[in-house]
Amino acid sequence: MFKLNYFALLAVSLPIFAASAASPSKLLVTDSSKAVENQYIVVFNSAAKAMSKNAFKAQLAANTDSLVNKYNVTIKLRFDDVLNGVVVTADKQQLEQLLKDDNVRYIEQDQYFTLDPVMSTTAVQNNATWGLDRIDQHDLPLDNTYNYQYDGNNVTAYVIDTGIRNSHQEFGGRASSGYDFVDNDNDSSDCNGHGTHVAGTIGGSTWGVAKNVNLVGVRVLNCSGSGTYSGVISGINWVKNNAALPAVANMSLGGGASQAVDDAVNNLVSSGITTVVAAGNSNADACSFSPARAVKAITVGSTTNTDARSSFSNYGSCLDVFAPGSSITSAWYNSDNATNTISGTSMAAPHVAGVAALYLNENNSLTPAQIDSLISSRSTKNKVTNPNAGSPNELLYSLNDDNVAPQVEYRAHVAYMGWLPWVDDGATAGTTGQSRRMEASQMKLTHSTMQICYSAHVAGIGWMNPVCNGAVSGTTGQSRQMEATKVWLNNAPAGCNIEYRAHVAGNGWLGWVQNGAQAGTTGQSRQMEALQAKLTGNCN
Template sequence: MRKLALFLIILNLLTALAVPPHFNDEDIILAPLFSSADAEVIPDQYIVAFKDDVTADRISYHHDCVSNMMSEERKKVKRGFMAELISGIKHTYDSDVFKGYSGRFSEEMLNKIRQSDEVAYVEKDSKVYSEVVQYNAPWGLARISHRDPLGFITFSRYLYDATAGSDVTVYVVDTGINIDHVEFGSRARWGVTVPDDDEDVDNNGHGTHVAGTAVGTRFGVAKKANVVAVKVLNSDGSGTTSDVIKGVEYVVRSHLDEMRRARQDGRPFKGSVANLSLGGSKSRTLDTAINAAVTLGVHFVVAAGNSDSDACNESPAAAEKAITVGASTFDDVRASFSNYGPCVDIFAPGKDILSAWIGSYTSARILSGTSMAAPHITGLVAYFLGLDAESTSDFAVTRLTSKKMRDMIVSLATRDILDDVPADTPNLLAFNNFDPTS
């Protein structure tokens, strides 16, 4: 009886994973395994994407079978290195953003997963990093509110509508935020911490700096917007693609929940914008998740990258539906580190940017990078959403779609004012279109 029971368990597992019967290697069909040539791959860690037509029941069955097979695999090894190597599923993704899962699997287990009829493809998980270059006046705010190059009188003058950003939520997908900083008042809250065994604190500073530029009272573009910390990077500013995707999923769920609650309570809600000042090698899974999130109503702004190369070769800079931002200097030159190319939508100030920091409630620091440029545009998106008079209607979060927002930001931009911009790159510098005389 025991032998029969064992046989039935094995048969059910094989059936659940839909492994086609085979008699030699030529009969095995494996789902594609993707990885960018320049990716900093995390050994034995993978992101698994389900096919679009897979039902919820099949997904649940697949997860159960993988978990059961992992349990059997663990029994074959002793505690230690090998047990850690086959740790199994870490994240599951079950939303309209992306359906799949990620985790650490042995080569044998990976091959079984790739044989499953439910799996569209597998991508090797890889490192992502905050896009920052550190150097020791938020001149950037002044620059996006003046058409002409900054001068003695204008370099510290930020012209803006004081109500801009009202009833808008900004998600900073980063290292976290110093939510008690005076820059944020009562407008900041902690959303989620994705990395394992981490804490709800920004121990790096990068995320706090980004948030300050987007919505800070002194340093920020949209001074009335709310801000939410979505921690996907560790204290050293690095993380994994799989954790970033989980952060994107959180943003969409939170956005949809806030939209629903606002309508139930009869209060205004004008939309959400997410900032990703991070990057790594090209990832079709991350780009797909961001594009799906935009389709679901969240505006996404991403850094172009700091490698002085084509932004189309990095993610999330290459995500088609996000607004990709390059960095400019005080002298209206493309920053020497800034990526370029047709995937860049617009430039914003990104060198020697002063913003909020960690360590105290009032600390500040100057940083440079496309990480600093992106939140200028994130703030600008929140700024325009807050000014949208019709966005208190039932169609608040769909009237100004991401495409319409990008088209508006591009149409308002100051053209052909930047030096050292390659011919295949839009020569556009962000402008908030504020008219102090109106």
């Protein structure tokens, strides 16, 4: 996440004008410590909505020429589409004249901003793709797999950032340069790493959500991660004018409140391009940052692999969704097979951009508003701990459960072996023929809003209290054998059943039972050694 300092609301070094001489309300006050000297973003009054694109550009050109002719200002940049305005250089006297101009809606002083220190991690990440693993299931624990129904084919993701290392093996020829607004050329190569990492999460073959999406780098930040507001708006403007639809844009950058940046982002979304932005890394209200506060953007907070809000993540009513952002591994810029593991809402946003690409692959006629709605409606609810005041408790989910049959997944804790891998749909969890006792189990459902609950009968304890959805039933580290189990579903549709059976020492596989009946034995001191389970009937 790139961070601009808050705009100061008190004393700054910009000129102050008497009300009779100019309109101070047109001058949006900025942080003078980051100001680009004598450089201003001038936004004209809105053009008529019915105006054609050519007519709009003609009017913008006329307004621009008028500024030059009247006030002798120098035009640095022209935003010919995404923002009805220009960037000018002007001294104090010229600025006072601009503020009196009836055609001017508002003026912001341009600002520099620089890369926040990367939120690094010193922990060892045994499962580097945990973020992908998390977004395809509603409940913990993770199952070490990433399932997807679509891959982003024929969708283009525009990465407004530090550029992309297009030759990286993660991209397989799908990454290309859009435009470089730092060097003003067509080569948006990355010399920082941030943009390549973001692109890898959106669409890398290993680390990516949408593994066949096209990726286009739009470079607005230099090798040090520095840039200006006007440069970012130029990048947004380029995407609006050049995007191949269907498309999504990702902006893992931002900072203090900027009306010009917000307007540009909102106009980009209005043009049909879903735009995902990072909430920020200040552990503060995201509504104080741009473009995080842009109404039409999808604003993303960060979570850890335990579903806690990341300690750095911004929060509040301007957020739309949370996504994995702590300790995320992805592509890096310094070789074609380099990777890096970093943290930030910058890492959370591209998970959402990737999912937006999947949804567009599913239905390429979806509007940005419909994508936004699907991100919310399909999200996993009420899993994020400490989301903080005003935040939606919604965690990114990548699948369309309407198109996927629910599955039961389960695993066994076995003496001297510990937890064995997750299995599903009738496979064996545990061991047979080895005389090893089963000590505990975990069970969960995927692609379902049902609950699966279960209870273990343990030697010396009896029936344990029921648990649900991935919790442990039984004991570990106590050398106590599990002897029987009961399993049932909550909120199941009529005709949907959970069937299961136990492998018991001396008896082998017992018969299948269902819906809360006992599988295994009690009162016989016979250890349960394995479990099989499956859903039957109409469980969709």
